[in-house]
Amino acid sequence: MKKATDQDKLAAFQAYDAWVFDLDGTIWKGSTLIPGAKEFIELLRSYQKKIFFVTNNATKSRAANAAKLTSLGIPASPGEVYTSSFAAAAYLRTISFHKKAYVVGEEGLVEELSAAGISCVGGPEHRGKEIDWQDKEPHVEVDPEVGAVVVGLDRFINYYKLQYATQCLLSNDSCMFVACNTDARGHFSSTQEFAGAGTMVAAIIGCSEREPLLLGKPASFMLDHLCATHQIARDKCIVIGDRLDTDILWGIQNGAGTCCVLSGVTSESQLLSSDNKVHPSLYMDSIGDFLSVKGQLPSSCSIM
Amino acid sequence: MRSLQRPLPSARGAVCPRRPVHRMVSCSAAARPIARATDQQKLELLKRVECFIFDCDGVIWLGDKVIDGVPETLDMLRGMGKRVFFVTNNSTKSRAGYMAKFQSLGLNVQAEEIYSSSYAAAAYLESINFDKKVYVVGEAGILEELQLKGIHHLGGPADADKRVTLRSGEFMEHDAEVGAVVVGFDRHINYYKIQYATLCIRENPGCLFIATNRDAVTHLTDAQEWAGNGSMVGAIAGSTKREPTVVGKPSDFMLRNICARLGLRPQQICMVGDRLDTDIMFGKNGGLNTALVLSGVTTEEVLNSPGNTVVPDLVLPKLPDLLSVREAAVVAA
Numbered sequence: 001m002k003k004a005t006d007q008d009k010l011a012a013f014q015a016y017d018a019w020v021f022d023l024d025g026t027i028w029k030g031s032t033l034i035p036g037a038k039e040f041i042e043l044l045r046s047y048q049k050k051i052f053f054v055t056n057n058a059t060k061s062r063a064a065n066a067a068k069l070t071s072l073g074i075p076a077s078p079g080e081v082y083t084s085s086f087a088a089a090a091y092l093r094t095i096s097f098h099k100k101a102y103v104v105g106e107e108g109l110v111e112e113l114s115a116a117g118i119s120c121v122g123g124p125e126h127r128g129k130e131i132d133w134q135d136k137e138p139h140v141e142v143d144p145e146v147g148a149v150v151v152g153l154d155r156f157i158n159y160y161k162l163q164y165a166t167q168c169l170l171s172n173d174s175c176m177f178v179a180c181n182t183d184a185r186g187h188f189s190s191t192q193e194f195a196g197a198g199t200m201v202a203a204i205i206g207c208s209e210r211e212p213l214l215l216g217k218p219a220s221f222m223l224d225h226l227c228a229t230h231q232i233a234r235d236k237c238i239v240i241g242d243r244l245d246t247d248i249l250w251g252i253q254n255g256a257g258t259c260c261v262l263s264g265v266t267s268e269s270q271l272l273s274s275d276n277k278v279h280p281s282l283y284m285d286s287i288g289d290f291l292s293v294k295g296q297l298p299s300s301c302s303i304m
Numbered sequence: 305m306r307s308l309q310r311p312l313p314s315a316r317g318a319v320c321p322r323r324p325v326h327r328m329v330s331c332s333a334a335a336r337p338i339a340r341a342t343d344q345q346k347l348e349l350l351k352r353v354e355c356f357i358f359d360c361d362g363v364i365w366l367g368d369k370v371i372d373g374v375p376e377t378l379d380m381l382r383g384m385g386k387r388v389f390f391v392t393n394n395s396t397k398s399r400a401g402y403m404a405k406f407q408s409l410g411l412n413v414q415a416e417e418i419y420s421s422s423y424a425a426a427a428y429l430e431s432i433n434f435d436k437k438v439y440v441v442g443e444a445g446i447l448e449e450l451q452l453k454g455i456h457h458l459g460g461p462a463d464a465d466k467r468v469t470l471r472s473g474e475f476m477e478h479d480a481e482v483g484a485v486v487v488g489f490d491r492h493i494n495y496y497k498i499q500y501a502t503l504c505i506r507e508n509p510g511c512l513f514i515a516t517n518r519d520a521v522t523h524l525t526d527a528q529e530w531a532g533n534g535s536m537v538g539a540i541a542g543s544t545k546r547e548p549t550v551v552g553k554p555s556d557f558m559l560r561n562i563c564a565r566l567g568l569r570p571q572q573i574c575m576v577g578d579r580l581d582t583d584i585m586f587g588k589n590g591g592l593n594t595a596l597v598l599s600g601v602t603t604e605e606v607l608n609s610p611g612n613t614v615v616p617d618l619v620l621p622k623l624p625d626l627l628s629v630r631e632a633a634v635v636a637a
Contacts, residue, residue, distance in 0.1 A: 031472035131491070139527040155468060155495045157539075159531070162493070166521070166531040184543050185502070189474040195498045195543035203493075206538025207520050207531035 001272065004259070004282040009293045012282065016257055018232045019044055020223075022241030023055040023065065025264020026287065028072065030190035034263050036288020038073045043294060051080055052226055054239075056181035056216040056246055057188070058085035058152025058197060059106040061115070082226060084180035084197075084216030085109040088150050089116035090225060091178070091215050099147025102168050104161050104200055109152045109180065121146055122161060129160040142167045151204055151212065152180035153188075153197040162203055169208040177208065181216030183246060187264055217241075218250035240287060242266055244278040257281045337608040341595075341618040346629045349618060353574040353593055355387040355566060357419075357559075362578035362600015363623055364390065367526050370409045371599055373624025378411070380630050387566060388417055393552040395422040395488030395516035395533070398448035419562070421516035421552030422446045425486045426453045427561055428514065428551045436483025439504050441497045441536055446488045446516065458482070459500065464492035468499060478503040484512035487540055487548065489522065489533040502543040513544065517552035554582055559590040576623060578602055580614040593617050 004012075021027055027037050044051060053065065053076060060068070062081040069076040085105070089112040092101070101113050103123035110123040121143050131138050140160065146168045154161070168175050183196035201212060215221050227234055238257035241247020242264025251258035262268055263286035270276060271283060284290070341349075358364055364374055381388055390413065392402065399418040406413045422445035429438070430453050440446050440460040450457045458479060468474065476496075482504040490497070505511050515537040522532035537548055551557045563570060570591035577583020578600025587594035598604060599622035606612060607619065620626070 030474075133491070137527050138525055155470060157493065157495055157498070159491045159493055162531040162535050166535075167528065170529065182542070184545050188470070189472060191473055191475040194468070194474075194476075195495065195502050195539075198542040199498055199539045200542075202542025203535040203539040206518070206534035206536075206541075209520050209534075 001279065001283070004284045004289070006293050006296065008282050009284075009290055010296060012238060012257065012259065013047075013290075013293065013297065016049070016236055016238040018050040018052065018226075018230070018237040020052045020054050020226070020237055020239045020251075020256070021287070022217075022239075022243065022247045022264075023053055024057055025187045025242035026240060026247075026261055027053065027069070027074070029187045029264070031068075031072070032190040033072050033074070034261075034286050034288060036286060036291050040287050040290050041074050043291070043297075047297070050230060050232065051076070052082065053080060054082040054217065054222055054226070056084045056183050056197070057186065058083060058088070058109045058112075058180040058216075059155075060085075060108040061111040062086050064108060064111075082222045083108065083112065084222070085112040085152055087215040087219075087222050087225070088152070088178055088180050089113045089118060091213075091221060092116065092118055092148065092150075097148065100143060100145045102142075102146045102149045102165055103152075104157065104165055104204065105150065105152035105154050105180070106156070109150065113150065119145075122164060124156070126158070126161050126164065127156040129158065131160055131163070140164050140167055142172065144172060146172055146175060148176040148178055149204065150178045150180070151197065151201050153186075154200050155194075157200055157203070162207060165204050166207045169204075169210055177204070177210045177212040179212035179214045179216070181246070182214060183216075183243065185265065193265060217243075217246035218253055220250075220254050223250065223254045223256065238281075244271065244276060244280075248278050248280045251280070252278065259283065261286050263287075337604070338615060338619055341620055341625070343629050343632070345618055346626055347632055349574060349593060349595070350384065350386075350626070350629065350633050352572065353386070354568055354572040355389070355562070355574070356381060357389045357391055357562065357573060357575050357587075357592070358623070359553075359575075359577035359579070359583045359600075360390055360392050361523060363576055363597050364411070365409060366599070368409070370411060371622055371624065373622070373627060375411060377624045377626055378413075380627060380633070384633060388413075389419050389562060390417060391419045391553065391558065393421045393517035393519050393533075394522060395420060395425070395445050395552070396443040396491075397422065397445040398452070399423050401445055401448065419558055420445060420449075422449045422488060424551040424558050424561070425488065425514055425516050426450050426455060428549070428557055429453070429455055429484065429486075431561065434484060434512075437479060437481045439479070439482045439485045439501055440488070441493065441501050441540065442486065442488030442490045442516070443492075446486055450486075459497065461492065463497050463500070464494070466494070466496040468496050476500065476503060478507070480508060482508055482511060484514055485540070486514045486516070487533070487537050488516040490536050493536050493539070498539050498543060501540050505540070505544045505546060513540065513546050513548040515548035515550045515552075518548075518550055554586040554589070556586075556590045559586075559592065574617075580607070580612060580616070584614050584616045587616075588614070595620055597622050599623070 239251030426449035575587030596616035
C-alpha cells in the first residue's frame with residue numbers, strides 16, 4: 001500500500017458526499033490546527049460536501065467543540081459535531097433510561113447527559129474527593145438511584161470515584177456500565193500523547209470485573225445516528241482519522257470509505273507493518289495533502 | 305468489550321455478569337462430599353511438609369480478631385521445626401509494617417516470615433539483578449521494600465498531589481533512567497501518575513511493567529468491599545496496551561522465591577487458604593500440598609457444590625484443627 005496519489009484523492013472527492021473527520025490528531029493537536037485543515041474543509045464546503053466532526057473525546061460537549069473549531073478558523077455548528085459523550089447520552093435516551101448516571105468524566109460528559117435530561121452524580125463535583133482513612137468506619141455511600149456508571153476521559157480520576165463506581169456496579173440492582181470510548185492515548189496536547197479514556201474504563205473493569213457497553217468509535221452508534229439524522233448512505237461517507245483501532249476500523253466495519261492520516265498517533269511503519277490488520281482505503285501524511293488536487297477539481301458545482 | 309452494533313438495542317439495558325476468575329488447571333471432580341481431614345491425614349501432612357504458607361484473612365484472623373487457637377497452632381508448627389510464611393497481596397505496608405499488625409493481634413512473627421506483595425516486587429527485581437530506577441504507583445510499603453534492597457525509586461506518595469495542568473502545549477518530562485514501573489494498590493492514584501508510568505513504559509527501552517497483584521476488590525474494612533489494585537493495574541494496562549508481570553498471588557513467583565530461599569521442593573510445602581479459586585488453585589498450580597480452611601469465605605456447601613472442580617488435599621474447619629494431633633505429631637517427630 002502506498003500514500004494516496006492525486007488520482008486516489010480525486011476519486012475520493014468524487015465518490016464521497018459526507019466527510020467525517022476525527023479531531024485529535026486529524027484536525028488539531030491540542031489547540032494547534034493541522035496545517036491545511038482549514039483550507040481543505042473550506043474546499044469541501046465549496047463543493048457542498050457534508051462535513052462532520054466525530055471525536056471519541058468525551059471531555060467537551062458538541063457545542064464546546066463547535067465553538068473551538070470556529071475560534072480556530074473552521075466554522076462549524078454543534079449539529080455537525082459528534083462526541084462520545086453525546087453518544088452515551090443519546091443511547092440512554094434511546095433506551096428510555098430514567099435513573100441517575102454516575103459520571104467518571106469531565107464537564108463535557110455531564111453537559112451532554114444533562115442536555116438529554118439525565119440526572120448526574122459525580123463528574124467534576126467528585127474532583128479532589130478523599131476518603132478519611134482515620135475515620136472509625138470509612139465507607140463510600142452511593143446514591144441507590146444510580147442506574148448507570150458512564151465513563152469517559154477523566155483527568156481528575158481518583159480513588160473515591162473508582163470506589164463509588166465499583167459500589168454502584170456491585171450493589172445497585174441492574175446498574176449498567178457504559179463506556180464513551182476506550183482509546184488508550186490521545187493528543188490532548190500538541191506536544192505529546194496523553195493517557196486516554198481507555199485508562200479509566202480499564203480501571204473500572206479491573207475492580208468491577210464487568211464489561212462495559214461501548215458507544216464511541218469503533219462502535220457503530222455514532223455513524224448510525226449521523227446517517228439516520230442526515231439521510232446519508234453509509235457508502236457515501238468517508239471517515240478520516242489517525243487511529244486504526246477506532247477511526248479506520250469504525251469506517252471499515254460500517255461500510256464507509258476510510259482515510260488514515262499520519263499526523264496523529266499512527267506512524268507509517270505501524271500502518272504498513274504485517275501486524276496491522278486494519279487497512280484504510282487510502283492514507284496520507286495529513287488532510288492538508290488533499291489540497292494537492294485543488295487545481296484539478298471540476299469547477300465548483302454539486303457532485304451528488 | 306461489547307460495542308453497540310446495528311440494530312439499536314431494546315430497552316433491556318447492558319447488564320452482564322461478573323467474569324469468572326481464570327482457572328489455569330482443571331481438576332476432575334472428587335468423590336462427593338469432600339470429607340474433612342482425619343487425624344491420620346493431618347499426621348501425614350505434618351510429616352511430609354516442612355513449610356506452611358498461610359493466607360491471612362480467613363485463616364489467621366477475621367477482620368481484627370485472631371481466630372481462636374491460631375497462636376498455639378503456630379507454636380506447635382514452629383516447635384516441630386516447620387517454617388511458616390504469611391502471605392498477603394496487600395502492598396500498602398512493608399513486611400516490617402505488617403509486623404505491627406501481627407504483634408497487635410498477639411501473634412509472634414518475624415518480619416522475614418511475612419510475604420507481602422510489596423516485598424514480592426522488591427524480591428523480583430533483586431532476582432533479575434535489576435540496576436536501574438523504579439517508578440512507583442503505590443503506597444509506602446513498596447518504597448520501603450525497594451529501599452531495603454537498595455533499589456533507586458521515584459514516585460509513590462510524593463506524587464499524590466501532582467497535577468497535569470492541561471495547558472494546550474503541556475509536555476510531561478520523565479526520567480529516562482526508569483527501567484521498571486511497579487504498580488501496587490494506591491489510594492492516591494491520579495492522572496499524573498498514570499501518565500508518568502505510561503511514558504516510562506512506552507518510551508524507555510526495555511522498561512518493565514510489574515504489578516504487585518490484580519485483585520479486583522480488597523477487604524480494607526468490614527463495612528464494604530473496596531476497589532483493589534486490579535483498578536490501578538487496569539489503568540496502566542489500558543493506556544500502554546501492555547500486560548504486567550504479576551509478582552503476588554496467583555503468580556508463582558512468590559512460591560519459586562520461597563522454594564529457592566529455603567532449598568525446598570514444592571511437595572514439601574503446604575498452602576493454607578480459605579479461597580478455592582485463588583489460594584487453593586495457586587497452591588495446586590505451584591505443585592504444593594493444599595489445605596482449605598472453612599473459617600473464611602468458603603463454606604462446605606460451596607466446596608461440595610457440583611460447580612466446584614477445585615479439590616484441596618485437606619479440608620479443615622479451621623487451622624487450629626491441626627492441634628488435635630499435637631501429641632501424636634510430637635511422638636512421631
